[in-house]
Amino acid sequence: MTNVTSPKKKSSKTKKILIAAVIFIVFVAIFGHSNNDNTDKKATPEIQYPQDQTTLIEASKTAMDKAIKADNDMQKGSALRERSKAICNGITNLSVKDWVGTIKKIDSNSDGYGVLEVEIARKIYVKTWNNAISDTFHKTLLKPDTPLFDKVANMKKGQKVKFSGNFFKDNETCIYESSLSLDGKLTEPEYIFRFSDVNPL
Numbered sequence: 211m212t213n214v215t216s217p218k219k220k221s222s223k224t225k226k227i228l229i230a231a232v233i234f235i236v237f238v239a240i241f242g243h244s245n246n247d248n249t250d251k252k253a254t255p256e257i258q259y260p261q262d263q264t265t266l267i268e269a270s271k272t273a274m275d276k277a278i279k280a281d282n283d284m285q286k287g288s289a290l291r292e293r294s295k296a297i298c299n300g301i302t303n304l305s306v307k308d309w310v311g312t313i314k315k316i317d318s319n320s321d322g323y324g325v326l327e328v329e330i331a332r333k334i335y336v337k338t339w340n341n342a343i344s345d346t347f348h349k350t351l352l353k354p355d356t357p358l359f360d361k362v363a364n365m366k367k368g369q370k371v372k373f374s375g376n377f378f379k380d381n382e383t384c385i386y387e388s389s390l391s392l393d394g395k396l397t398e399p400e401y402i403f404r405f406s407d408v409n410p411l
Contacts, residue, residue: 257411263309265300266385267331269293270399274333277396286392290383293396297384304385305376310411311336313369316362324352324359326405328373336373336403339388348378348386350404362408370411375404 259267276289315327319341327337338352339345352359365371378386386402389395 257310259310260306260308262301262303262306263330266297266401267334269296269300270334271331272296273396273399277393283392286396290392290396294382294384301377301385304379305374307374308372309336309374310370310372313365313367313371316365316367319351322354324354324362326352326362326408327400328371328408333398335398335400337388337400338405339402344388348402348404350402352405358405358407362405365408365410371408372411373405373408375406377401377403 270293273289273293276292277286280286280289309330311328311330313326314329314335315325315337317325317340319325321342323342325338325340327335329335338350339348342351345351352362380386383395387395388400388402389398394400
């Protein structure tokens, strides 16, 4: 005699399967997402910037915003003066250690000396000069046959690094900045720097 399953039993069995499936999906969504969040946090730890670096970045960004909103060059000039004061008041030592940034340029001049540019925040740069004439007084170009030159030569554009060295005093901008135009000084500042050490982060 053939066994016939009643519609009620089929319906009850189907409901149990659906409930079990829903519970499983919710479990995976909660605990699986939590594990992924923990993994992401471990994979991308937050970078801690030295206080002086934070001061320079914040002063530069404030000046950028004011320059963008400025109606004329006099207002831009005021933004530059305010930035210079903020930098001078916040950075007491031109020598810095273990600042963090991303390599923007690795190059050499016509004599084979190393040229290095590091972006420490969006459109804010710390760099050597790119030619011997401009570098006459600051001596920032990386000398060939030195440990620093060899170390940097093996790095790549876009690589995150930790670096040390020193800025240079300037009466107009507090620390020396190489842009020729007022807009350049404010919207994409390039602070001249003599690197003493650079290491992959």
